[in-house]
Amino acid sequence: MTRPVGKIRDVxxxxxxxxxxxxxxxxxxxxxxxxxxDKVLAACKQLNYLPNPAARALSTSRSKTVAAIIxxxxxxxFAKYIASIEHSLAxxxxxxxxxxxxxxxxxxxxxxxxxxxxxxxxxxxxxxDHHPDLLDLFTQRGVPHVYSSIWQPASAAPSIxxxxxxxxxxxxxxxxxHGHHHIAVLHGPLADSDRTRDRQAGAKAAQRxxxxxxxxETSLDVAGGKSATRALLHSADRPSAIFCFSDVLALGxxxxxxxxxxxxxxxxxxxGFDNLxxxxxxxxxxxTINLPATRMGAEVGTQLxxxxxxxxxxxxxxxxxxxxxxxxxxxxxxRG
Amino acid sequence: MTRPVGKIRDVxxxxxxxxxxxxxxxxxxxxxxxxxxDKVLAACKQLNYLPNPAARALSTSRSKTVAAIIxxxxxxxFAKYIASIEHSLAxxxxxxxxxxxxxxxxxxxxxxxxxxxxxxxxxxxxxxDHHPDLLDLFTQRGVPHVYSSIWQPASAAPSIxxxxxxxxxxxxxxxxxHGHHHIAVLHGPLADSDRTRDRQAGAKAAQRxxxxxxxxETSLDVAGGKSATRALLHSADRPSAIFCFSDVLALGxxxxxxxxxxxxxxxxxxxGFDNLxxxxxxxxxxxTINLPATRMGAEVGTQLxxxxxxxxxxxxxxxxxxxxxxxxxxxxxxRG
DNA sequence: CTGTTAGCGCTTTCAA
DNA sequence: TTGAAAGCGCTAACAG
Numbered sequence: 001m002t003r004p005v006g007k008i009r010d011v012x013x014x015x016x017x018x019x020x021x022x023x024x025x026x027x028x029x030x031x032x033x034x035x036x037x038d039k040v041l042a043a044c045k046q047l048n049y050l051p052n053p054a055a056r057a058l059s060t061s062r063s064k065t066v067a068a069i070i071x072x073x074x075x076x077x078f079a080k081y082i083a084s085i086e087h088s089l090a091x092x093x094x095x096x097x098x099x100x101x102x103x104x105x106x107x108x109x110x111x112x113x114x115x116x117x118x119x120x121x122x123x124x125x126x127x128x129d130h131h132p133d134l135l136d137l138f139t140q141r142g143v144p145h146v147y148s149s150i151w152q153p154a155s156a157a158p159s160i161x162x163x164x165x166x167x168x169x170x171x172x173x174x175x176x177x178h179g180h181h182h183i184a185v186l187h188g189p190l191a192d193s194d195r196t197r198d199r200q201a202g203a204k205a206a207q208r209x210x211x212x213x214x215x216x217e218t219s220l221d222v223a224g225g226k227s228a229t230r231a232l233l234h235s236a237d238r239p240s241a242i243f244c245f246s247d248v249l250a251l252g253x254x255x256x257x258x259x260x261x262x263x264x265x266x267x268x269x270x271x272g273f274d275n276l277x278x279x280x281x282x283x284x285x286x287x288t289i290n291l292p293a294t295r296m297g298a299e300v301g302t303q304l305x306x307x308x309x310x311x312x313x314x315x316x317x318x319x320x321x322x323x324x325x326x327x328x329x330x331x332x333x334x335r336g
Numbered sequence: 337m338t339r340p341v342g343k344i345r346d347v348x349x350x351x352x353x354x355x356x357x358x359x360x361x362x363x364x365x366x367x368x369x370x371x372x373x374d375k376v377l378a379a380c381k382q383l384n385y386l387p388n389p390a391a392r393a394l395s396t397s398r399s400k401t402v403a404a405i406i407x408x409x410x411x412x413x414f415a416k417y418i419a420s421i422e423h424s425l426a427x428x429x430x431x432x433x434x435x436x437x438x439x440x441x442x443x444x445x446x447x448x449x450x451x452x453x454x455x456x457x458x459x460x461x462x463x464x465d466h467h468p469d470l471l472d473l474f475t476q477r478g479v480p481h482v483y484s485s486i487w488q489p490a491s492a493a494p495s496i497x498x499x500x501x502x503x504x505x506x507x508x509x510x511x512x513x514h515g516h517h518h519i520a521v522l523h524g525p526l527a528d529s530d531r532t533r534d535r536q537a538g539a540k541a542a543q544r545x546x547x548x549x550x551x552x553e554t555s556l557d558v559a560g561g562k563s564a565t566r567a568l569l570h571s572a573d574r575p576s577a578i579f580c581f582s583d584v585l586a587l588g589x590x591x592x593x594x595x596x597x598x599x600x601x602x603x604x605x606x607x608g609f610d611n612l613x614x615x616x617x618x619x620x621x622x623x624t625i626n627l628p629a630t631r632m633g634a635e636v637g638t639q640l641x642x643x644x645x646x647x648x649x650x651x652x653x654x655x656x657x658x659x660x661x662x663x664x665x666x667x668x669x670x671r672g
Numbered sequence: 673c674t675g676t677t678a679g680c681g682c683t684t685t686c687a688a
Numbered sequence: 689t690t691g692a693a694a695g696c697g698c699t700a701a702c703a704g
Contacts, residue, residue: 005477007680007681007682008681008682009681017690017691018690018691018692019681019682019683019691019692020683020684020690020691020692020693021689021690021691022682023682023683023684024683024689024690026682027683031689031690032689032690033689033690036689036690048473048476048477050449050452050453051453051681051682052394052455052680052681052682053390053393053399053453053454053455054389054390054391054393054394054399054455054680054681054682055390055394055680055681055682055683055696056681056682056683057389057390057393057682057696058388058390058391058394058680058681058682058683058695058696058697058698059681059682059683059684059695059696060682060683060684060696061390061696063389063390065454072419073409073415073418073419074412074415074416074419074613075415076410076412079409079410079411079415080410082409083408083409083410083436086434086435086436087436090435090450095433095450095451095454096433096434097431097432097433098422098432098434099422099426100419100422100423113386114426114429114431115431116386117386117387117389118389118401118431119388119389119390137384140384141341141384221613221614222613222614222617223613223614223616223617226617248614251614252614252617255617255618255619256619258594258619259619277410277557277558277559278557278558278559278584278587278588280559281558281559281562281587281588281591282591283591283592283594283595343696343697343698344697344698345697353674353675354674354675354676355675355676355697355698355699356674356675356676356677356699356700357673357674357675359698359699359700360673360674360699362698363699367673367674368673368674369673369674372673372674387697387698388696388697388698390696390697390698391680391696391697391698391699392697392698392699393680393698394679394680394681394682394696394697394698394699395679395680395697395698395699395700396680396698396699396700397680673704674703674704675702675703675704676701676702676703676704677700677701677702677703678699678700678701678702679698679699679700679701680697680698680699681696682695682696683694683695683696684693684694684695684696685692685693685694685695686691686692686693686694687690687691687692687693688689688690688691688692
């Protein structure tokens, strides 16, 4: 299929040098005379030579490939994060391979085995909840890995991310600070995600006398947010605010409210979580929590590469999230 | 960093067999006695042996890796497409590496060189518009590649996708069929995408007496759709329908219209393009064009793998898109 | 059915 | 500053 291409020997032959010298040039090696270097580079260009990555990897035991396993890619927050990792790795000649776990521990394990078998040198996982065999595998083979999208200083591997619990708690305080006493909380499947469980814990921590909290699990998409909100609206005692653990859910809530003829935030306040690229454009603009997806990708990438290249130890990093005040949350008007 | 792991010799030693036999077992080879096979498999499990992919690739000149270069990943339609390709490749032990071109031909070329240098065996590109050097590179090295998200039987490489021109034309006919005589068309940067240009051509083809068509280029995101629509609303002669070349743009239009106090579809009809996962959930539900992203990913994946594995020739495939009638388009009420 | 052996293309001491 | 040569771990004839 793929036709034969120039090899290092061809370049050596063309320049009259040895393959060792060509190799040195290709690797930016020091001990090469500028003259020789130019000659080699010219020949490479001319022959359209590209070092064979498999041979190189075999020889160095380095594939310069890192793997990321994410629950889904069909979510802007992950897409943004992945784009950032890819960008960061590319800067230093690394590549990213990804796999989708659908939030399933077994699928994640299987994906990791496949990626390891593909030569991935390091792994980026989402959250801190993983298959025990996965951790065994990594430990046994000494595979560097980090947890992301979460911050848990005591986790088995370094976590690089934000504090979901604290952030959810802050959002709740923000809402109660605006006088809300009855808040519905919409979230995706708890079983699939420790990040979701952390957020739930944070929300629950805000619980106190006179505060009614209703938790509703739904599918993690716009349809889920919409149907859960619709259901909510049928209950006799309507919440004055809806806190969604994802902007996607909040978008669904906005649509359901609009259909029901309810105004946001006059009738019901809505708060999101993520701050996706469109979150400031909704009508009304969504008040939400900004997550440092891009910074997280960069941090994860550089830590892993520094570790792989220089042995720099990996360490947990707590990234800040922050409430983005826009127009979908208003103080509750005293009723009763 | 990564500690030494078992090699093929270790399992050969452990089983008292030769490395050739172990290799046969690992590759599902035929001529192996069931007994031997079991012994080898057991030893592999026991030693946690995983064949070294670099050695294997070097030996076979096959990396089982295909590359996809896409304009952006932060768009559900691409995310869905990528997920489908990944799924299809994984079924047969192939891996997917991706790169983002940001719709720039030079960036795409650079990414392709990098991916080739990483061992990618085949390429999936978006659209049919590429850097001439890229095509030269592929031709010279005999790298299999296909164009996707487009259908152009006469293109330089097989195109696997939908007919953007015809689809846009169909949407226009649908709109004019509903009595719309003044239609605004919102689209992303023409310079970045031949798919967008094709859609524009399709829309223009619907041009006829008594039909006013206004084209507006904007950024390809919700904010772009919103601001373009806002601008539209200021003009004296308001269009009765807005046709967006992406659902993302349509979402922005919906928000702008909502803010302006205009009802959809009573005051203005809105039509999208893509049929993203949330498109049926908007208020009102978006009438749009469904794109076969998942089928496209599967087709692209299998064609490339069949070609790589068996030499099956690559060929263009036209996938169908279809109008999804929902609630955002209504017949225009006769005015004047 | 199983073993021997010759590379795959490159990096990397070790000498010169 | 450059060259010679020994592998890296695996696959694929070829023998037996």
